[in-house]
Amino acid sequence: MKKPERFKPNLPAKGRGAVTNERSRYEAWRREADGEFIDSQAWSEEAPPKLKTVVWLQQAKSIIATNASPDIPFDASINPYQGCEHGCIYCYARPTHAYLGHSPGLDFETKLYAKENAAALLEKELAKPSYVPKLIVLGANTDPYQPIEREHAISRSILDIMDRHNHPVAITTKSGLITRDIDILSRLAANQLVRVYISVTSLNNDVSRTLEPRASSPARRLDAIRKLSEAGIPTGVLIAPVIPGITDVELEAIVEAIAAAGAASAAYIPIRLPREVADLFTEWLQEHYPLRAKHVEHLISEMRGGQLYDSAFGTRMTGTGVFADLLRQRFQLACKRHGINAKRELPFRTDLFSRPANTSQLSLF
Template sequence: MQATPPIKGRGSVSNKTSRFEQLQRESFDDEWAKTDEAAPKPATTVSFEKAKSIISRNESPDISFDQSINPYRGCEHGCIYCYARPTHAYLNHSPGLDFETKLYAKSNAAELLRKELSRPNYVPKLIALGANTDPYQPIERRLRITASILAVMEEFNQPVAITTKSASVTQDIELLARMASKNLVRVFMSVGSLDRTIARTLEPRASTPGARIDAIRTLSAAGIPTGVMVAPVIPALTDHDMEKILFSAQDAGAKSAAYVLLRLPLEIADLFREWLAAHHPLKEAHVMNLVKQMRNGKIYDSDFKTRMKGTGVFADLLEQRFKKACAKAGLNQTRQPLDTTLFSRPPEDKPQLTLF
């Protein structure tokens, strides 16, 4: 694959049209003389939307939760491997640069959540925060939509599991500590590599690997149960860091760990290959060949039984390494389920007193 010049601060190197569009855009060299003038860098735009509902539900057998909330659509972190990228096609946007530059914020998220939790037929179960896009991506520092969602959850004693690759999660540490004292919250920090050079292009606007490990330390010191998610594991590029990540996270206070193999569904496959060609051209063929070995000869296999871990010799070796490292580090020894029995609906504010 011919390399496309990378864009500083962005993960994707292209912006191909949504798969649902009839007309497709494709760049090519028209052989006209090039100018020294650099192309303008794509700016981030944020649109506010009124969501109709806020809790998403799934029946996937390989996912440990069936309820989730995503405060934002699109993610400025720009992780080239993000499995949420194809969802931007439903908005007639490209899963490439559009995904990390055209963001949507659900301004009424907290209001909707309060209504859904107040319904008499709502059954309290774990809610995963940020199952698709990161709830602590850069715009959260300004908009604080995730913070408003957590405030509602605390009000109802609703248990929540947070997954992020941003050290900004510590800005809500006081609220999280209060919820943790009731066994209502758990935080997983996603760390795929400790190499800052790789991370800078692989996930360009996420916190540095070191900052994420420090966040684990800060959260753990505050009594908040934390874990590390080694994700994604990219063969021949980041897999060598697995043990280092697990031991670094354990040293920082993490008690649990998990890992996910690189997944390349739909448009992500081409986007990832473009990224490899731009940043690691000598490894492109080797990485993709190993990916196929772990996906039954295909770029991606969506089978629920294997999509997270893969199959074959290399996948089996990764699983063995993970289990041995966790055992040596003392990770995953115990895992207490979050408490759903404390859930309660606050009394409604009524202007008139009740008779009885």
């Protein structure tokens, strides 16, 4: 078979973020497409390959993850899903898929695991006599309201446990699906037990569509902020990541938009590119912003000590240098102008916690 003209073995799949599916760093073998044996129609720009999402139901052994990072404001979290169909090209969680024997590239977006016993495990953990209630963050790694949550509703089942036992929880998501659970969130909010953070990266539909192909549109996220706020649920915004040369120009406009939608607080995080994410992101830049790619990489490295990534605690969430300082000043001025972060957030309550009955032990009577 004649090799097709303009053959691109890494042609982007429609609705997916990553351009390639580079092997896991733990695999000894590398698999590559051979243009001599690929149907030219299947790989033409008019008919890019279609990739289906595959979900495996998983019986997790534990459910509460802990961390000791000095620059993360919580130490306990729950991730109902592994992998994320949103397909955000910049996602810092992509490298974790390598531990499962999958690629941090397209596999991360298409080969997903759902922890179907998450709620039962959580209730069992809360029932332990030694358990001390403290804030648990839902979705610190992958999004708890990614598209497969519509069918599996694992995040809702976890919130139901939190509501039943008056346990504090914070949620981070870039999905409007969270408004489905306003009934539970409102009850938690009435007792100072919940805070929601919506991630807003860009207000531009075209930018958002390539950066976060299966996440909610910018308009739907703003609508979610509005609905949550109107329901009395404390709602903040994470402007994350801020990508120099692509989304940083929108910083002030995003702050203005979220303020109009009712957000009370906001924070921002410059783009982070750990491990395989750096290569995946630079491939994405070459595909979608070829004329801007080198400039964007230069600006990122300017904030990261001359590298695309710097993992040092204390600066990895803020960056360093002139550009990082300018971002901070712009953000602070925009928040002051629109009344964001003007009020002190009420602390989460733990005194209302009611321990579940421990059903693992037989009753004496």
